[in-house]
Amino acid sequence: MNKQPKYRQVADALRRDINNAVYGPGSRLPSESELGEHFGASRNTIRSGLALLVSEGLISSSQGLGYEVRKHEVFELNASRFENLTFPQNGDAYNTDVTAAGRRPSQTFRVEVAPATEYVAERIRVARESTTVLRFCHRFVDDVPWSTQATYYPDWLVKEAPRLAEPGDIEEGTTRYLAGIGVEQVGYRDEIETRMPTPEEARLLDISAGPVLLWTRTGYSDTKPIRCTITTLRGDLNRLAYEIGNLSALEEELLP
Amino acid sequence: MNKQPKYRQVADALRRDINNAVYGPGSRLPSESELGEHFGASRNTIRSGLALLVSEGLISSSQGLGYEVRKHEVFELNASRFENLTFPQNGDAYNTDVTAAGRRPSQTFRVEVAPATEYVAERIRVARESTTVLRFCHRFVDDVPWSTQATYYPDWLVKEAPRLAEPGDIEEGTTRYLAGIGVEQVGYRDEIETRMPTPEEARLLDISAGPVLLWTRTGYSDTKPIRCTITTLRGDLNRLAYEIGNLSALEEELLP
DNA sequence: TAGTGGTCTAGACCACCTC
DNA sequence: AGGTGGTCTAGACCACTAC
Known part of the structure; x- marks a missing residue:
């Protein structure tokens, strides 16, 4: 017989009750x-079991209140909707998508000059530590921290497109602004990873438990990379979607 | 002054040492x-701090051995490489990609008849609990569990394509087999999520800590969905990539 | 004020690995 | 045998929330 430790038995029993x-x-x-009395275990043992469920994202705890079963609500971001002139939008797809879902988007925004990290440098093909312009966005949905987005532009591009370095939003969207001065993004490469948040990420996104989804988009003109956008999303609140090829079968679904 | 609890101070100090x-x-x-002696804390407090770093994926522990700083090795899956006749491959991109990376792929495989879960049913547009054929793959790279992949086919399709229900691999790949009998996948919709593994997933993928990456692909013919593939990937070992649009600038990078 | 979770201790015993 | 982490206990005190 495979005897489980007591705190796991506690977690398994509670998990079953939550699923049922x-x-x-x-x-x-x-x-x-x-729970300690119920299971005949010390408070510390019960806490170990509950900690398991917290780490699985099934429950959350608050001091003075107790443990609560979490409700799941996922927001879908369509990552394949082409970022070009055919879709008029402010900045990018975020405002469009959130508003379409009947939610209220808000964001804080800042621009700074920052040295390229190794990760960014190899993607926009500049030297490590070389100067880049960073446009940073902290995004909320109905005032809940949802994601952060950092876009890095290489120095050579900022010389051609000085408004990138100006603080404040670019009304017509950066992609369109760049296209207007002859730098068109004709393709992109996305990379998607997941991991547990750093303490800094946990603070910015108000994460008490659970992973983040990392979405990196490197945009290319026909000759070279022109930007690298790193989006950090709360894993429990977000889903990415890509629609590729002929999906006429999907559209029909939405007809009356 | 913002006083942190002792176990967090321990974690922060060790995290800094690991990053440096x-x-x-x-x-x-x-x-x-x-560590307890060094930090002037009880063993349990030290354990709380170490548990934090384990949950962040920075270190791992083994009974009798101690704590070890984890090395990161990520395998990239190209999810946008079109699954069609232009790319000859067995089954799907997995074998191709792994072998190309100089690693040794292996897998176990089984076919069964299973009722559609709600998640699958709404994607392949069949009734909940209706019959589907499930083709299930447990994949390894150099004998390390890497991912599981479950593909569900609706009953009506299996009637047209009986080999889907036969155990054993389909030599030329299922996508190609289906195309051969006139059911061509002309597009797909991908959804990507992350969460902590269920105990079952943790067992199958040998996960001691850290999230999984969930990748769902629903394939469409020109009139309706024909399959739903759910891939569960170890988050610490995998990355998904999409290449969209004109990336001639990227190819040049690889020239001499 | 009473009840909740959050932190911390000191000590016990067990399971696993190496020598 | 000796050292490592894994489990468990009993009890203390603190911080936060509700009433």
């Missing part, structure tokens, strides 16, 4: 002491 | 008792 909706989304779990 | 390569990748950390 004995404890529904948003409802509160019994207190640590009550 | 005081403890390099693959090297061992001092034992819990040594």
Whole structure:
């Protein structure tokens, strides 16, 4: 027989109850002491079991309140909608998508000059530590921190497109502004990863547990890379989607 | 002054040392008792700090051995390489990509009849719990569990394409087999999410800590969905890539 | 004020690895 | 055998929330 440690038995029992909706989304779990009595375990052992479920993203805890079953709400970002002149939009797809979902987007924004990290440098093909312009966005949906987005532009491009270095939004969108001065983004390469947040990311995105989704887009003109955008998304709140090829079958679904 | 709890101070100090390569990748950390003496904390407090770093994916622990700084090795899957007749490949891109990276792929494979989960049913547009054929793949790279892949085919398609329900591989690849009988996949919709693994996933993929990357591809003919493939990837080992548009600038990079 | 979770301790015993 | 991490206990005190 495969004997599990007691804290795992506690976690398994509670997980089963949560999946079977004995404890529904948003409802509160019994207190640590009550669970301790129920399972015949010390408070610390119960806490180990609960910590497992917290790390799995099933429950969350707040001091003075107790443990609560988390409700899941996912926002989908369409990453394949082409960022070009055929889709008029401000900045990028974010405002469009969030508003379309009936939610209220907001953001803080800043521009700075920053040395290229190794990660960025190899993608926009500049020397490590060389100067870049960083346009940084901290995004919220209904005032909940949702994602951060950092776009790096190489120095040579900023010389051609000085408005990139100016603080404040570019009304018509950076992609369109660049196209207007003859630098057109004709393709991009996306990379998607996941990992646990750094303490800094956890602070910015108000993450108490669970992973982040990292989405890097390197945009190319017909001759060279022109930007690198790194988006850090709360994993529990976001999903990325790509639609590729002929999807006429999908559109029909939405007809009356 | 913002006083951090002692176990966080421990974690922060060790994290800094790891990032500054005081403890390099693959090297061992001092034992819990040594750290306890160093930081003037009880063993349990030290363990809380170390647990934080484990959950962040920075270190791993093994009973009897100690804590080790993890080395990162990421395998990139190109998800946008079109799955059609222009790219000859077995099954899908997996074998091609892994072999190209100089690694040894292996897999176990099974076919079964399974009722559609709600998630699958809404994607291939069949009734919940209706019959589907599930082709399941457990994949390894150099014998390390890497990902699982489950593809669901709707019942109506299996009637037209009976080999889908036969156990064993389809030599020329399922996409090509289907094209051969007139069911061509002309487009697909990908969805990408992340979360912590379920206990079952942790077992199959041998995950001690860290998230999984979930990649769902729904394939369409010109009139309806024909399959739904759910790939579960170890987050620490995998990255997804999409290349879209004109990337002639990227190809040049690889010339002499 | 009472109840909740958050931190911390001191000590015990077990399971696993290396020598 | 000796050292490592893994589990578990009993108890203390603190911080936060509710009433």
